[in-house]
């Protein structure tokens with residue numbers, strides 16, 4: 758466990774993150790990693806001196822396999838409510854990245870890791886409550902939803918004002934696990950529904966007042982949201998050669 762902001766703890770692996778927010782003794786899980794990361798939950802709770810019953814909510818930035826992984830198992834075990842954007846809740850949604858992504862050698866480590874941790878055990882989202890842009894969720898952390906479509910149509914960033922943090926899912930990452938490139942950036946084109954929409958969506962968050970940017974992949978960015986957005990835009994433009 759690594760504490761990445763006051764009352765916010767990071768778990769997962771070097772390739773995929775999930776988080777716990779602690780507020781007034783209760784917990785919210787933000788994203789649920791890969792299915793096999795379920796085994797990290799009890800030790801995480803033990804370390805925090807908490808029990809499964811202290812988990813009140815699970816909030817997902819989007820529902821790709823590496824973010825929805827142990828969601829339904831955790832929901833069953835804890836009785837927590839599950840929250841997701843209305844465009845991510847459909848059971849028929851494609852949750853696994855296209856196979857052609859794994860043709861490049863830089864992504865082989867990720868491919869092997871995903872296979873080992875449950876890629877083929879397509880997790881069910883299970884019962885969930887949907888949210889929309891601008892909503893403030895009544896969960897520990899009082900997360901405010903900022904819709905940032907592009908990576909997927911229902912991708913959202915989640916602002917935790919009391920924790921001075923913004924969870925960005927895959928709308929803005931500091932490690933692209935498919936290319937191994939680090940620093941604030943968008944994910945590789947192939948994994949985004951629409952990279953041009955993802956670029957435009959960065960404007961939805963650049964005014965958020967939070968020091969800690971906590972992505973779905975990569976280390977926390979400590980330089981504030983506007984700084985992360987600026988770096989991501991710069992990296993996007995240099996990748997496009999403009």
Ligand SMILES: [Zn+2]
Pocket residue numbers: 819821908927
């Ligand atoms: Zn994703």
Ligand SMILES: [Zn+2]
Pocket residue numbers: 821823824927973974
């Ligand atoms: Zn991801």
